[in-house]
Amino acid sequence: MISISGLIGQIFAIALALLLAPVLSGWVGQCRAWFQNRTAPPLLQPYYMLHKLFHKDVVLAHGASSLFRSAPFVVFGCMVLACAIIPALSTDLPLAPAADALALVGVFGLARVFISLAAMDVGTSFGTLGGRREMLVGFLAEPALLMVIFTLAMIAQSTSVTTIVETLAHREFLVFPSLAFAGIAFTMVSLAENARVPVDNPATHLELTMIHEAMILEYSGRHLALIEWAASLKLYAYSCLGLALFFPWGIAEGERFSGLLLAIPMLVLKLAIGGFLLAGIETINAKLRIFRAPEFLGTAFMLAVLGLLVRLMLEGSA
Amino acid sequence: MFLADDFPIDFTLQPGVGAPVWRGNAPSGEDLKDFAAATHLAAGRLCAMWGSDERQRGGGYRLHCVFGLNRGHAWLSLDLSADDPVYPDLAGIFPAANRMQRATRDMVGIASDGGDQRPWLRHGAWPADWYPLRHDAVHEVGMGVGFPNLPSDYDFVQVGGEGAHEIPVGPIHAGIIEPGHFRFSVVGERVLRLEQRLGYQHKGVEKLFIGADIERGARLVGRISGDSTCAYAWAYADAVEAACGIEASSRALLLRALMLERERVANHLGDLGALGNDAAFAFGLTQFLRLKEDWLRLNAEVFGHRFMMDRIVPGGVAVNVEPAALAAIVEQCAVIGSEVKKLRTLYDEHAGLQDRFVTTGTIDAALARELSLTGIGARATGMILDGRAHRHDYTPPPPWAALGVRPVTDERGDVAARVAVRFGEISESLRLLREIAVGMPSGELRVAIAPRAGGSGLGVVEGWRGEVLVAVRFGDDGKLARVHPHDPSWQAWPALEHAVMKDIVPDFPLINKSFNLSYSGADL
Numbered sequence: 001m002i003s004i005s006g007l008i009g010q011i012f013a014i015a016l017a018l019l020l021a022p023v024l025s026g027w028v029g030q031c032r033a034w035f036q037n038r039t040a041p042p043l044l045q046p047y048y049m050l051h052k053l054f055h056k057d058v059v060l061a062h063g064a065s066s067l068f069r070s071a072p073f074v075v076f077g078c079m080v081l082a083c084a085i086i087p088a089l090s091t092d093l094p095l096a097p098a099a100d101a102l103a104l105v106g107v108f109g110l111a112r113v114f115i116s117l118a119a120m121d122v123g124t125s126f127g128t129l130g131g132r133r134e135m136l137v138g139f140l141a142e143p144a145l146l147m148v149i150f151t152l153a154m155i156a157q158s159t160s161v162t163t164i165v166e167t168l169a170h171r172e173f174l175v176f177p178s179l180a181f182a183g184i185a186f187t188m189v190s191l192a193e194n195a196r197v198p199v200d201n202p203a204t205h206l207e208l209t210m211i212h213e214a215m216i217l218e219y220s221g222r223h224l225a226l227i228e229w230a231a232s233l234k235l236y237a238y239s240c241l242g243l244a245l246f247f248p249w250g251i252a253e254g255e256r257f258s259g260l261l262l263a264i265p266m267l268v269l270k271l272a273i274g275g276f277l278l279a280g281i282e283t284i285n286a287k288l289r290i291f292r293a294p295e296f297l298g299t300a301f302m303l304a305v306l307g308l309l310v311r312l313m314l315e316g317s318a
Numbered sequence: 319m320f321l322a323d324d325f326p327i328d329f330t331l332q333p334g335v336g337a338p339v340w341r342g343n344a345p346s347g348e349d350l351k352d353f354a355a356a357t358h359l360a361a362g363r364l365c366a367m368w369g370s371d372e373r374q375r376g377g378g379y380r381l382h383c384v385f386g387l388n389r390g391h392a393w394l395s396l397d398l399s400a401d402d403p404v405y406p407d408l409a410g411i412f413p414a415a416n417r418m419q420r421a422t423r424d425m426v427g428i429a430s431d432g433g434d435q436r437p438w439l440r441h442g443a444w445p446a447d448w449y450p451l452r453h454d455a456v457h458e459v460g461m462g463v464g465f466p467n468l469p470s471d472y473d474f475v476q477v478g479g480e481g482a483h484e485i486p487v488g489p490i491h492a493g494i495i496e497p498g499h500f501r502f503s504v505v506g507e508r509v510l511r512l513e514q515r516l517g518y519q520h521k522g523v524e525k526l527f528i529g530a531d532i533e534r535g536a537r538l539v540g541r542i543s544g545d546s547t548c549a550y551a552w553a554y555a556d557a558v559e560a561a562c563g564i565e566a567s568s569r570a571l572l573l574r575a576l577m578l579e580r581e582r583v584a585n586h587l588g589d590l591g592a593l594g595n596d597a598a599f600a601f602g603l604t605q606f607l608r609l610k611e612d613w614l615r616l617n618a619e620v621f622g623h624r625f626m627m628d629r630i631v632p633g634g635v636a637v638n639v640e641p642a643a644l645a646a647i648v649e650q651c652a653v654i655g656s657e658v659k660k661l662r663t664l665y666d667e668h669a670g671l672q673d674r675f676v677t678t679g680t681i682d683a684a685l686a687r688e689l690s691l692t693g694i695g696a697r698a699t700g701m702i703l704d705g706r707a708h709r710h711d712y713t714p715p716p717p718w719a720a721l722g723v724r725p726v727t728d729e730r731g732d733v734a735a736r737v738a739v740r741f742g743e744i745s746e747s748l749r750l751l752r753e754i755a756v757g758m759p760s761g762e763l764r765v766a767i768a769p770r771a772g773g774s775g776l777g778v779v780e781g782w783r784g785e786v787l788v789a790v791r792f793g794d795d796g797k798l799a800r801v802h803p804h805d806p807s808w809q810a811w812p813a814l815e816h817a818v819m820k821d822i823v824p825d826f827p828l829i830n831k832s833f834n835l836s837y838s839g840a841d842l
Contacts, residue, residue: 035601036603201598286594286674289822
């Protein structure tokens with residue numbers, strides 16, 4: 001069943017994700033700096049970080065168990081798998097049947113469980129604090145994300161990500177109101193899941209306000225590099241998922257190799273615009289008081305449910 | 319004469335042009351305690367407390383307390399015997415006395431007769447029966463001869479109950495800030511209690527003053543808390559001038575006011591940016607930092623130092639300001655004023671920021687008064703307490719009296735109030751700066767000053783953070799025998815413990831920043 005071109009496309013998609021994800025993070029950082037009238041760090045700054053971290057020794061806490069050491073690899077693996085099954089460039093992905101949209105949510109959940117457990121493993125108060133907050137955000141974000149996926153699955157009559165994308169790409173500008181609700185909900189969930197403002201602040205140095213950063217305070221060296229890379233991959237995965245679901249134009253279909261040539265510049269352009277908008281959102285917003293995060297994610301959930309209801313009641317068998 | 323006529327204490331007014339200070343000796347510990355209680359009843363406050371070793375001058379030890387009353391400051395001393403230096407515990411009347419009493423015990427070895435006896439500044443770096451500020455406490459500074467580092471257990475107050483646990487934070491923090499330990503007792507995210515342990519910045523400043531001359535003392539006092547260098551230098555200059563019977567010229571006083579207000583604006587600009595940043599609104603930080611940088615560059619141009627260190631000296635000022643520089647200051651005030659106005663609108667209308675600021679970290683006026691709070695924190699509860707401004711029964715010292723300073727207050731007592739007070743004080747300071755620059759008289763910059771053997775004085779200056787006090791006493795050799803600098807952070811740190819109590823853990827950095835207290839100034 002796996003064609004040669006499919007296999008090449010799959011490997012290419014993973015390699016591109018690994019290479020492009022840190023650039024996307026660097027691009028968001030650059031845009032943030034410009035919005036704030038600061039001199040921006042270089043686009044490849046995340047690469048320099050990774051290079052530095054991979055060359056540093058790992059310092060382990062005395063109480064660290066094997067869970068602590070293995071978590072970075074599990075998290076990294078989860079994010080690579082997620083990037084592999086999200087049709088960023090082409091819907092011809094041999095790995096796609098391995099996990100549908102629901103399982104994709106599970107893959108993200110698995111990574112979350114491991115990083116949270118690892119944060120609590122060494123027994124510092126900040127790790128526990130961060131792990132606890134991450135779980136709070138996670139268990140509110142996941143249902144909202146699932147609702148978004150249900151809406152899309154009903155449109156495509158399938159929970160397979162590639163089928164959804166293929167269906168949506170062929171709808172020829174037929175506007176589904178349900179998609180608007182789902183799109184806003186997805187954006188909100190993405191902000192929370194990727195530890196961005198207004199839910200978390202990736203640039204903070206205040207240990208008491210951190211969520212994601214608090215969990216990884218004890219990590220160093222290659223472990224930290226993997227976690228940072230995984231965080232970039234997660235942002236990339238969510239961005240590509242959002243682009244594939246809501247702006248699927250330009251994604252190559254079937255086994256046509258030439259489609260990739262168009263798909264790559266389209267993807268880069270869309271990611272650049274998305275990163276720019278993300279930096280804009282992060283610049284104009286302040287961070288929410290942490291007990292407002294449930295309200296924020298509750299709103300996302302409500303919007304997703306509205307999308308589902310609109311789909312069921314108004315769009316019917318469209 | 320202060321509170322009632324029947325106090326057995328004679329007060330005399332300290333000479334000089336500084337803030338009004340009355341001095342007296344309490345005949346006994348009971349009289350001191352009575353005076354403290356009467357001050358408390360009169361809504362006064364405890365401003366500072368320190369001890370001195372008078373054994374070389376034929377006495378025992380001496381406890382010094384400065385009380386803040388409506389008309390001015392009362393500096394009360396109490397002689398203690400050399401054998402049993404114990405005085406009545408004032409922490410029951412003024413909670414602010416707690417840490418000052420403990421620090422006094424650590425430094426001089428005179429103790430209160432009750433209450434909290436845990437060490438405060440001594441972290442095990444020297445033995446419990448060795449007191450650095452006693453004249454016979456010989457310590458080879460810089461010779462590498464020290465004491466072995468002793469373990470120091472500290473009894474934090476424990477909070478029990480279902481789900482209650484502790485979060486220890488610091489003394490080393492994730493950001494580049496000063497060291498201090500915060501022990502949170504929490505249930506989930508809710509803070510039940512915060513207990514601070516400070517003293518990590520202790521570097522023996524008071525010991526360094528002993529035996530120094532006026533010049534060296536001036537340099538040292540300007541380095542106790544770098545962000546308040548002008549306030550400290552002015553308070554020290556006032557104290558030394560009062561001790562030596564010298565008065566600075568009106569031109570020098572106005573130049574000091576110019577520098578103090580520039581220091582205030584610089585710090586408020588930085589704090590407002592940092593407050594935005596702590597709510598993840600980094601745009602605010604970069605904008606305010608840009609304004610602060612422009613401000614500091616003009617400082618460097620006009621005064622030769624970005625923070626105006628060593629520019630205020632006993633006898634006057636060490637720098638002349640030409641008319642062209644004054645014009646540049648006036649011009650900059652207009653530019654900064656309009657930019658700050660825009661940013662204030664941005665802060666005020668930003669829903670996310672206001673949601674973080676409003677009702678966060680609240681203290682009310684009654685609590686602020688109870689804790690002897692001064693400065694921004696006190697004015698943000700609605701208290702009209704500003705050493706530069708007229709109030710009932712109080713006339714500020716020159717040059718403030720003629721300038722007519724309008725104190726900025728806000729009733730709310732939360733982070734938003736402290737932000738609003740900072741904004742208000744920036745515009746008031748800009749107005750003052752223009753007024754000072756336009757009406758600068760000619761006159762002597764600096765008068766010669768000679769130490770008066772045995773003389774002593776107290777200087778009080780309204781710094782940007784609050785009331786800065788410096789007490790000075792000369793020895794018989796004309797060198798400094800004892801200098802005690804007091805930072806407003808002493809009173810404000812406990813207020814922070816109260817402010818965070820009804821809030822949640824992730825709001826602490828914001829509340830902390832809204833006070834922005836000095837570690838170095840209080841750890842000495």
